[in-house]
Amino acid sequence: MNSSSDKIFCSVVIPVMNEEENIPHLHKAITEAMQAWGRPYEIVIVDDGSTDRTFSLLEEIARHDAHLRVVKFRRNFGQSAAMGAGFQFACGEVVVTMDGDLQNDPNDIPMVVEELQKGYDVVSGWRKNRKDKLVIRKVPSKIANRLIRKTTQVSLHDTGCSLKAYRREVVDKISLYGELHRFIPALARVEGARIGEVVVNHHERKFGQSKYNLTRTFRVIMDLTTLNLLLKYLTKPLHFFGALTLLFNLLGIGTLLYSAFNVAQNRLATEELNVLMSLGFLLIAAGINFLLFGLIANMVVKTGKKRDERLHEIVAFTV
Amino acid sequence: MSVETKISSAKAGSTYLDENEISGNGRAVTMPAISVIVSTFNNGGDVQAMYRALRQGLENYGQSFELIFVDDASLDNTYTQLLDIAKRDRQVKLIRMRTSFGETSALDAGLRHALGQRLVFVTARVRINMQSLPRLLKKLDEGFDLVVGWRTPRQDSGVNRVVSRMFNWLMQKQGNLQLHDINSSVIATYRSVLENITFYGNLNVFIPVLAARQGYKVTEEQIEQLSGTFRKSVHVSEYIQRILDIITVIFLTKYSKKPLHFLGFFGIIFTFAGLVMNVYLFTYRILGFGGIAGRPLLLLGAMLLVIGLQMISIGLIGEMIIYTHAREIKEYNIETVVGE
Numbered sequence: 260m261n262s263s264s265d266k267i268f269c270s271v272v273i274p275v276m277n278e279e280e281n282i283p284h285l286h287k288a289i290t291e292a293m294q295a296w297g298r299p300y301e302i303v304i305v306d307d308g309s310t311d312r313t314f315s316l317l318e319e320i321a322r323h324d325a326h327l328r329v330v331k332f333r334r335n336f337g338q339s340a341a342m343g344a345g346f347q348f349a350c351g352e353v354v355v356t357m358d359g360d361l362q363n364d365p366n367d368i369p370m371v372v373e374e375l376q377k378g379y380d381v382v383s384g385w386r387k388n389r390k391d392k393l394v395i396r397k398v399p400s401k402i403a404n405r406l407i408r409k410t411t412q413v414s415l416h417d418t419g420c421s422l423k424a425y426r427r428e429v430v431d432k433i434s435l436y437g438e439l440h441r442f443i444p445a446l447a448r449v450e451g452a453r454i455g456e457v458v459v460n461h462h463e464r465k466f467g468q469s470k471y472n473l474t475r476t477f478r479v480i481m482d483l484t485t486l487n488l489l490l491k492y493l494t495k496p497l498h499f500f501g502a503l504t505l506l507f508n509l510l511g512i513g514t515l516l517y518s519a520f521n522v523a524q525n526r527l528a529t530e531e532l533n534v535l536m537s538l539g540f541l542l543i544a545a546g547i548n549f550l551l552f553g554l555i556a557n558m559v560v561k562t563g564k565k566r567d568e569r570l571h572e573i574v575a576f577t578v
Numbered sequence: 579m580s581v582e583t584k585i586s587s588a589k590a591g592s593t594y595l596d597e598n599e600i601s602g603n604g605r606a607v608t609m610p611a612i613s614v615i616v617s618t619f620n621n622g623g624d625v626q627a628m629y630r631a632l633r634q635g636l637e638n639y640g641q642s643f644e645l646i647f648v649d650d651a652s653l654d655n656t657y658t659q660l661l662d663i664a665k666r667d668r669q670v671k672l673i674r675m676r677t678s679f680g681e682t683s684a685l686d687a688g689l690r691h692a693l694g695q696r697l698v699f700v701t702a703r704v705r706i707n708m709q710s711l712p713r714l715l716k717k718l719d720e721g722f723d724l725v726v727g728w729r730t731p732r733q734d735s736g737v738n739r740v741v742s743r744m745f746n747w748l749m750q751k752q753g754n755l756q757l758h759d760i761n762s763s764v765i766a767t768y769r770s771v772l773e774n775i776t777f778y779g780n781l782n783v784f785i786p787v788l789a790a791r792q793g794y795k796v797t798e799e800q801i802e803q804l805s806g807t808f809r810k811s812v813h814v815s816e817y818i819q820r821i822l823d824i825i826t827v828i829f830l831t832k833y834s835k836k837p838l839h840f841l842g843f844f845g846i847i848f849t850f851a852g853l854v855m856n857v858y859l860f861t862y863r864i865l866g867f868g869g870i871a872g873r874p875l876l877l878l879g880a881m882l883l884v885i886g887l888q889m890i891s892i893g894l895i896g897e898m899i900i901y902t903h904a905r906e907i908k909e910y911n912i913e914t915v916v917g918e
Contacts, residue, residue: 481839482836484842485842488897
């Protein structure tokens with residue numbers, strides 16, 4: 260397996276958690292699809308701390324199938340971490356991710372990869388006919404997608420679709436943390452990636468439980484806010500902090516001038532003057548603090564990894 | 579080897595002494611299975627008894643071992659007594675810190691010189707019956723990754739016990755660890771576990787929590803505590819240090835990779851509260867109900883607003899630090915890989 264690893268074309272990365280009923284079907288479906296396609300492939304399944312028989316089933320299958328590699332986490336670390344680990348172990352030129360619940364169709368993999376080869380760095384699936392419950396999944400998803408489109412300038416219909424194909428270079432560049440796996444296209448966009456989209460099949464869940472719940476929505480919103488602020492101000496942190504500095508200093512000076520003016524006209528009682536003066540000083544102090552934050556942020560960003568080797572330059576000769 | 583060690587440990591602020599140096603004969607380095615690291619500080623009274631008990635217990639257990647004593651610059655005769663022991667016993671290594679660097683540093687210095695794959699940490703301060711130490715090793719044999727000594731029956735002073743109980747309760751909430759005595763400072767574990775969790779500062783008492791959060795199997799085992807004289811008073815600063823440590827651990831384990839989630843949440847609450855107060859006051863003023871300059875609420879609102887925005891700012895700076903400096907940090911711990 261190791262000897263042929265340099266020739267692997269397509270790595271299929273699948274994070275799973277408690278999917279014992281789906282595992283045999285999943286492996287069979289992917290194997291059939293990949294064999295029919297005929298390109299050298301590998302399957303990397305990351306077991307994200309399953310508590311059922313998922314891992315022992317995978318271990319058993321891996322004994323007979325050299326294409327399968329299984330990475331087992333010590334506990335549940337989340338889907339982003341699982342995908343990150345999958346990326347680390349995947350060695351294909353193209354990395355395809357999908358869900359372990361068989362809602363994505365492995366037969367779509369060749370199509371998605373062919374779309375990628377038209378000159379994209381990331382191709383995302385679009386579940387146009389989504390087979391999920393309307394209220395708890397489709398509606399939040401629609402709202403989230405609109406938000407993501409608005410904030411990240413990546414115009415995908417279905418950011419949440421797990422079936423995605425990446426060029427090797429993209430996978431190597433992107434670090435996944437928090438729950439940022441949903442926003443890989445957005446992160447890739449910052450690195451200069453070209454992003455495509457293709458309509459894929461979507462099936463109903465046959466076995467097992469969906470791991471989705473509504474509290475996730477809150478975390479997604481926090482992640483989105485984080486990402487938005489981060490991407491917007493990463494290259495120019497002083498814009499963010501400068502605006503706050505300016506605002507608070509102006510407010511503070513304004514307050515002080517206002518009280519000075521009113522004192523001159525004898526219109527303020529002593530205790531009123533005290534409150535107003537304190538307010539003015541507080542606001543100015545805050546303003547200065549924001550300026551200092553801005554300087555620290557600038558230092559942080561400037562000393563960070565050099566980002567001059569952006570993606571498109573490398574991609575140019577590998578297409 | 580001994581020269582090299584000497585130089586490196588001199589840099590680290592400790593003198594390293596093993597049987598090589600004293601007798602001068604070249605000894606083939608054998609890899610012991612177990613390294614027991616004991617930190618001492620002014621324990622002149624019990625060092626001898628401790629050593630004998632420890633040795634006897636380990637001999638009964640039956641695997642090869644080494645004892646590493648790290649003396650944190652004791653002011654009494656602890657070091658000279660240990661030196662005597664180290665001269666007589668080939669399985670004993672002795673490290674002396676130049677000045678008192680604290681227990682964590684002492685244990686860390688011991689770890690650097692430990693050769694075994696299984697490690698037992700103990701501090702002489704807790705006065706446990708060293709003979710029962712191999713019980714922890716037996717738990718490791720059962721398949722656990724880390725075993726914490728549970729001092730029972732507890733012989734400490736009342737204050738110490740109350741503080742200890744509060745501490746355990748907090749830690750249980752944090753790490754989902756159902757242990758009775760997390761901060762006993764008696765730990766048996768594997769080298770590989772420690773390599774996957776970083777500990778620094780005063781954080782050695784958090785090793786079980788950090789390990790559990792990485793998915794290692796953590797358990798406890800009862801261990802007798804000797805009666806006798808104990809430190810009566812613990813300095814207030816030590817408790818404050820503890821509380822700061824707890825905050826650090828909460829932050830490190832839960833939010834180190836997403837500071838804006840934590841700070842942003844509180845930041846938004848503060849900012850919102852401040853905004854509500856000031857909007858109320860300004861409406862009050864604009865509608866002509868009276869002046870607001872004398873209202874302390876104005877100051878409170880402004881302050882909350884400022885604090886909230888500062889929290890969000892610091893969260894954002896944290897995110898920037900992680901994005902630009904810590905991208906290679908792994909957020910997961912792999913148990914096995916099949917098919918490689």
